[in-house]
Amino acid sequence: MALGKYAVDYEQRVNYDRLRRERLDRAKEQLNKSGAGAIITWDEANIRYLTSYYVTTPMRPAEMQCVLLPRNGEPILFGGGTPSETERRMPWLQGRVQPGLPPFKVVAHNEDHIAVQVTVDIIGKLLAEYGLEKEPLAIDGTVCGVILERAFKKRGIEVIHGKPILDAARVIKTHDEIELMRITCQNSESAFAAIAEAIRPGIRECDLVGIGVKALYQEGADHTEDLVCCSGYNTNPYGWSFTDKPLRPGDLVYIDVDGNSYQGYKSCVYRTFCVGKATQEQKELYQECYEMIYGAISVIKEGATNHDVALKWPDSPQYWGFKDWAEVMPYAVGHGLGLTLHDPPGISRYMMAVGLPPTELKVGMVIALETYAGHKGGKHGVRLEEDVLVTKDGYEVLTRWPVKELMECWLPYN
Amino acid sequence: MALGKYAVDYEQRVNYDRLRRERLDRAKEQLNKSGAGAIITWDEANIRYLTSYYVTTPMRPAEMQCVLLPRNGEPILFGGGTPSETERRMPWLQGRVQPGLPPFKVVAHNEDHIAVQVTVDIIGKLLAEYGLEKEPLAIDGTVCGVILERAFKKRGIEVIHGKPILDAARVIKTHDEIELMRITCQNSESAFAAIAEAIRPGIRECDLVGIGVKALYQEGADHTEDLVCCSGYNTNPYGWSFTDKPLRPGDLVYIDVDGNSYQGYKSCVYRTFCVGKATQEQKELYQECYEMIYGAISVIKEGATNHDVALKWPDSPQYWGFKDWAEVMPYAVGHGLGLTLHDPPGISRYMMAVGLPPTELKVGMVIALETYAGHKGGKHGVRLEEDVLVTKDGYEVLTRWPVKELMECWLPYN
Numbered sequence: 001m002a003l004g005k006y007a008v009d010y011e012q013r014v015n016y017d018r019l020r021r022e023r024l025d026r027a028k029e030q031l032n033k034s035g036a037g038a039i040i041t042w043d044e045a046n047i048r049y050l051t052s053y054y055v056t057t058p059m060r061p062a063e064m065q066c067v068l069l070p071r072n073g074e075p076i077l078f079g080g081g082t083p084s085e086t087e088r089r090m091p092w093l094q095g096r097v098q099p100g101l102p103p104f105k106v107v108a109h110n111e112d113h114i115a116v117q118v119t120v121d122i123i124g125k126l127l128a129e130y131g132l133e134k135e136p137l138a139i140d141g142t143v144c145g146v147i148l149e150r151a152f153k154k155r156g157i158e159v160i161h162g163k164p165i166l167d168a169a170r171v172i173k174t175h176d177e178i179e180l181m182r183i184t185c186q187n188s189e190s191a192f193a194a195i196a197e198a199i200r201p202g203i204r205e206c207d208l209v210g211i212g213v214k215a216l217y218q219e220g221a222d223h224t225e226d227l228v229c230c231s232g233y234n235t236n237p238y239g240w241s242f243t244d245k246p247l248r249p250g251d252l253v254y255i256d257v258d259g260n261s262y263q264g265y266k267s268c269v270y271r272t273f274c275v276g277k278a279t280q281e282q283k284e285l286y287q288e289c290y291e292m293i294y295g296a297i298s299v300i301k302e303g304a305t306n307h308d309v310a311l312k313w314p315d316s317p318q319y320w321g322f323k324d325w326a327e328v329m330p331y332a333v334g335h336g337l338g339l340t341l342h343d344p345p346g347i348s349r350y351m352m353a354v355g356l357p358p359t360e361l362k363v364g365m366v367i368a369l370e371t372y373a374g375h376k377g378g379k380h381g382v383r384l385e386e387d388v389l390v391t392k393d394g395y396e397v398l399t400r401w402p403v404k405e406l407m408e409c410w411l412p413y414n
Numbered sequence: 415m416a417l418g419k420y421a422v423d424y425e426q427r428v429n430y431d432r433l434r435r436e437r438l439d440r441a442k443e444q445l446n447k448s449g450a451g452a453i454i455t456w457d458e459a460n461i462r463y464l465t466s467y468y469v470t471t472p473m474r475p476a477e478m479q480c481v482l483l484p485r486n487g488e489p490i491l492f493g494g495g496t497p498s499e500t501e502r503r504m505p506w507l508q509g510r511v512q513p514g515l516p517p518f519k520v521v522a523h524n525e526d527h528i529a530v531q532v533t534v535d536i537i538g539k540l541l542a543e544y545g546l547e548k549e550p551l552a553i554d555g556t557v558c559g560v561i562l563e564r565a566f567k568k569r570g571i572e573v574i575h576g577k578p579i580l581d582a583a584r585v586i587k588t589h590d591e592i593e594l595m596r597i598t599c600q601n602s603e604s605a606f607a608a609i610a611e612a613i614r615p616g617i618r619e620c621d622l623v624g625i626g627v628k629a630l631y632q633e634g635a636d637h638t639e640d641l642v643c644c645s646g647y648n649t650n651p652y653g654w655s656f657t658d659k660p661l662r663p664g665d666l667v668y669i670d671v672d673g674n675s676y677q678g679y680k681s682c683v684y685r686t687f688c689v690g691k692a693t694q695e696q697k698e699l700y701q702e703c704y705e706m707i708y709g710a711i712s713v714i715k716e717g718a719t720n721h722d723v724a725l726k727w728p729d730s731p732q733y734w735g736f737k738d739w740a741e742v743m744p745y746a747v748g749h750g751l752g753l754t755l756h757d758p759p760g761i762s763r764y765m766m767a768v769g770l771p772p773t774e775l776k777v778g779m780v781i782a783l784e785t786y787a788g789h790k791g792g793k794h795g796v797r798l799e800e801d802v803l804v805t806k807d808g809y810e811v812l813t814r815w816p817v818k819e820l821m822e823c824w825l826p827y828n
Contacts (some may be wrong), residue, residue: 057639082651099740109578145559164523210631217624237496326513
């Protein structure tokens with residue numbers, strides 16, 4: 001495990017050739033199993049998984065870049081700026097970068113719109129070149145699925161929902177992916193260090209978000225969104241926003257370093273702090289939350305199921321004072337973590353109650369587990385979260401920011 | 415125009431009751447025109463437009479919150495945390511907040527999956543309560559369109575592509591939306607001020623992104639993604655990422671404050687700086703870019719079309735040294751701006767070449783115009799962008815950061 005980020009000659013760090021090869025191998029294996037002839041994805045995480053190309057802010061919401069992976073070929077990237085320049089920077093894509101497709105998400109009203117037609121023309125011709133025009137096309141990561149499906153169907157191309165294919169590939173992390181996720185978790189510690197130093201009366205939730213996010217970019221994060229930051233009355237009931245509320249003495253503050261993305265890989269880590277000295281009641285609430293999360297972590301190992309984990313959590317929404325599981329769905333929850341924040345498997349009592357079948361945990365899965373302690377109508381809430389790698393004999397907690405005791409900040413006052 | 419952000423008694427600022435009422439009125443008008451009985455949206459911008467509820471990081475990519483707007487009713491919000499608490503904070507949603515739907519995006523493989531079935535059950539029952547179960551349902555903002563459409567069809571509910579309905583509502587901004595967009599543009603100036611002060615040899619593109627983003631959160635931004643930041647060799651050809659490249663003396667640096675979101679409203683503003691004194695060649699390139707953007711702005715007024723604007727730009731991709739319009743699609747481009755970064759209308763020579771019909775500009779549209787100057791194989795590129803409100807007699811440029819001359823930074827050296 002090499003946490004240093006420079007490319008160096010004196011030790012082996014992330015092996016990027018191997019990272020790219022193993023990700024693509026896993027994707028192809030799942031594509032072969034799926035029965036689809038090809039998959040086309042506009043999902044930024046899947047674009048990165050297949051090509052290492054990274055989609056940045058202006059393009060992220062526009063769906064103007066995509067990758068086509070034919071069953072019998074290599075991934076073709078659309079829309080990476082000037083193709084010749086992209087190929088120069090990314091030699092592993094040599095000969096497989098094409099100019100962008102029309103921005104159909106922005107301008108198209110229906111399946112007959114010119115922007116959709118041009119898109120379907122280009123993709124249809126490529127599928128024919130690979131001899132795949134009679135096989136199902138898996139579509140992924142576009143909010144225009146309804147009109148694209150119709151447009152492809154008019155040309156005799158059957159469409160299927162592509163997301164499960166690459167989810168299945170991504171759920172087991174390779175050696176290099178795990179190294180990158182260790183670095184992401186380390187980056188989260190820089191954010192917490194900056195935030196813990198800044199906590200004091202008067203500083204606002206949004207200021208703490210800015211301080212944490214700046215620390216992440218300084219660590220080389222290539223994308224970072226908002227952090228969750230809730231203080232005082234915003235901590236009960238559980239919520240996941242942030243506002244311009246200023247911190248006050250005696251407030252609890254919980255923060256989620258969840259937008260953090262290092263070479264695409266996310267962390268999702270909640271910690272709870274106190275503005276000054278904590279009360280006995282706050283410490284007990286903290287202990288309740290800590291036991292809930294570590295109770296669940298204790299059963300993680302290869303072969304255990306997501307249900308085994310969820311069964312360690314409260315067996316009724318009444319625990320938090322509510323009647324309906326849906327109302328407290330996020331109160332104790334787990335989720336796969338990787339190139340996106342919420343990947344399979346999902347872990348929650350709510351999903352068990354709805355009837356979701358169990359999923360086995362496997363070596364190489366990375367799972368975020370998050371729990372909440374807070375009484376209905378109470379003044380305070382505590383949120384904690386750890387990122388955990390499933391190993392053969394158990395687990396490895398990737399997140400190292402201290403968690404055993406409620407951390408009291410604004411030390412000059414102490 | 416009140417740029418102060420506090421709620422005050424001494425002058426009229428944004429009128430939030432009016433903002434919410436007028437947005438919802440515009441949405442209902444377009445829903446009535448569309449022929450759909452209801453629209454269901456998972457798009458964070460549309461959720462905000464319909465309810466003022468704001469979706470934050472952990473929920474943004476998960477599609478776990480949505481709004482159903484029936485033709486003959488008021489919007490119903492799903493998944494806003496604890497419903498009773500959401501209603502207390504947002505009294506205008508009283509009686510219309512429901513717990514979350516199952517996280518089908520994360521766990522569902524096909525239309526028969528339990529998470530999809532529970533979703534379709536709940537929505538189907540609501541449509542029946544409103545007597546809308548025989549009318550088309552418009553679906554918006556989900557990457558699961560393919561499986562949702564099939565699941566609804568199995569229950570006899572026809573699905574249509576919903577995005578154009580709320581796009582049509584949102585394209586004309588109300589008085590209060592324009593006031594919020596002025597504040598967003600002002601916030602971008604705080605980011606540029608912090609960045610311009612920080613530019614010096616050795617600071618990295620990612621550091622400048624962090625500094626700019628922190629300034630935005632300090633201005634109360636409720637969401638901010640990465641900024642574009644390209645320096646030196648990264649400025650030619652045009653690209654829109656940022657890396658860990660350090661700045662060097664003589665580099666040009668262009669930055670896009672495009673992730674910026676104030677109460678949901680985005681800015682998209684490019685400026686180009688020089689690390690130290692600029693050369694004559696760099697100044698001339700800057701002038702070329704400036705004339706390109708202000709040439710286009712000069713024709714903006716009610717009744718002009720997006721084609722009229724694009725016609726002010728180079729009439730051949732050869733201008734930038736390329737053969738294919740698709741390769742230089744983003745080199746000179748315009749787009750609507752508001753609750754998302756890229757809204758209709760689209761403005762580009764590429765889209766004209768593809769055959770997109772013209773769209774008339776109307777009073778109340780806000781448009782971002784962005785241009786690039788740089789020679790193929792050259793060392794430098796310049797990018798500029800302004801956000802422009804269409805008025806009866808012409809336009810108002812909302813972005814005020816100085817633009818006429820290339821700004822030389824790292825002043826201690828000068």
